[in-house]
Amino acid sequence: LPKYVCSIIRATPQRSISALGVLRDQEWPVPPFGTHASSPPLARRPSHPLGIIKTSIYEYLQKADPALKTFDDLYPVVTVKANFDDVLVPADHVSRNPNDTYYVSDATVLRCHTSAHQLELLKRGEPAFLITGDVYRRDSIDSTHYPVFHQMEGLRVLGPEDWGSMEPTQYAETQLKQTLEGLAQHLFGSVEMRWVDAYFPFTEPSFELEILFKGEWLEVLGCGVTQQSIVDDGGFAGRKAWAFGLGLERLAMVLFDIPDIRLFWTEDSRFLSQFKAGSMKTKFKPYSKYPPCFKDVAFWLSDSFTENNLCEVVRAVAGDLVEEVKLIDSFTHPKTGKTSHCYRIAYRSMQRSLTDEEINELQWTVRRDIENQLKVELR
Ligand code: FA5
Ligand code: MG
Structure with missing residues (x-):
């Protein structure tokens, strides 16, 4: 493993990972670089851009659906089974390759998506939840790619009381799209958006939502109707579910005009002082850059x-x-x-x-x- 990933893992106390792996604040692994170990994770700081956007999304979605429960402190080291098998990722899928995912051991990885927690929460009897956490992927380096970023996962189980006389999958798809279109409008106002057909092993049908940003279509989330075997495995046989996963940095970069993904990790007050808890209107004013x-x-x-x-x-x-x-x-x-x-x-x-x-x-x-x-x- 590269040096900085080793430092994440070293900073993570060696404790047995419980089924859910709930951590206390001070036990959270440090990000690879740029910020210190004692600080709370970025998405849990109320006046950090990631915390601001997370809170705003929670408020919007929970107002529409008070049943949604939030989970912000799930342990980022998960089993290979949870990260891949439980969500039906095929044995030969590229994402399993150590060139793409950080393996901590043969049987454990740094989660590469928050979907790694879907099945364990369902099995705990949770039918409606939002998960926010840091996810890790080996990737190229540029202003929009960083080896750790944040995702929010949403999953909602539905029953016959919801779909009534409608075809259940159709109902789930419609409710999912309405929910996410509403969310995009809540965040961006009247923004142009479009649905694109997609593929995820854990949903069928699957979609991506793109928004028109500075003249280009930007993918902000993936979603779909959860594969029935996951719903059944999770203990909700006879029901349906939808799920989505969105990238918080991507939304925050668009919303706050943040030009470089590395800025999220800075402790520089010229960055942090520009953001206020609860304020979605901030436009970041770049301070002078040093020469490259x-x-x-x-x-x-x-x-x-x-x-x-x-x-x-x-x-x-x-x-x-x-x-x-x-x-x-x-x-x-x-x-x-x-x-x-x-x-x-x-x-x-x-x-x-x-x-x-x-x-x-x-x-x-x-x-x-x-x-x-x-x-x-x-x-
Ligand atoms: C997933 O990770 C799926 N788990 C999402 C999902 C959940 C689909 C539930 C269906 C049901 P994907 O790899 O496309 O999908 O990532 C989801 C979102 O994370 C993207 O739309 C994007 O907003 C964000 N994202 C992905 N890669 C990066 C990256 N390298 N940097 C910043 N954000 C990223
Ligand atoms: Mg994608």
């Missing part, structure tokens, strides 16, 4: 090379100082058939100017680690 520094690295690929692994190596060395890793050139040698990639790494600190010496030192370490860990041939 670009370094290129080129190498011949190995068979096992993946971009996620490259980003992982770079981030393990440079942490939050990496702003972006971008492919700028690729070619295949006509004779040898070997492929070469050139990546441009942007280094930048949110807090200070970086010196040439420290960047050069980082870049040398990055080059060394790329060569040693990715088995590629530097050029």
Whole structure:
């Protein structure tokens, strides 16, 4: 595991994970970098943008449906079974690959979605709930991708008393879409939105909701009618359910004009002081940025090379100082058939100017680690 993920796990007390794994505040794992261990998790800080948006969504959804119960403190290390099998993710699905999901052991992972808790809550007899938590994915590095982000999961069991004479799946789909369209309007006012057919192993039919933002369609959530076997397994045979999972950073970036996902992790008061608990009207005013520094690295690929692994190596060395890793050139040698990639790494600190010496030192370490860990041939 990369260094910073090890630090998350080390900071997580070694205690047996109970069925639900409810943690107390001070036992929460620290995020990879940028904030300190003692602070409460971001989505539970009332005046943090993630906390503000979470509270607003809870208020809206619970007003419409008081039966919805909230769970904000479920343990982020879950079993492979809970993260994948319980929600019917096929054995050969890409998301199970260690290139995409952080394995803590053979049998446990850092959850890659809050859907990992669906079945355990159903089995506890919970028919209507909202879960908010940090989720972890190995991913590329840029202004909208970070290896940890926050999701909110919603699940609602329905019975014959709800669907009456309607066809149950049709009823569930209609109620789900109405609920989420209402939520999008609550958050964004009269925004243009559209439903896109999607696939999730745990819902059928499945949809994604996109909103028109700065002229482009932005996917904000996935949802659908829960697979019947999950509802049945959960102890609600004869009933139906719908579920959704949305990304809190994505919503907050749109709503508050936050340009870079890494800002959510900063302790800089020039960021934090701009937000107030309960205020959804804030527009973030960027403070002056320090200059970036670009370094290129080129190498011949190995068979096992993946971009996620490259980003992982770079981030393990440079942490939050990496702003972006971008492919700028690729070619295949006509004779040898070997492929070469050139990546441009942007280094930048949110807090200070970086010196040439420290960047050069980082870049040398990055080059060394790329060569040693990715088995590629530097050029
Ligand atoms: C899921 O994770 C499903 N578990 C959602 C779901 C739940 C579907 C219940 C059906 C029923 P997906 O990987 O698309 O799906 O992520 C859901 C949302 O999380 C996305 O719409 C997006 O808003 C957010 N998200 C996904 N990846 C990232 C990322 N790398 N950075 C920030 N937000 C992300
Ligand atoms: Mg998606």
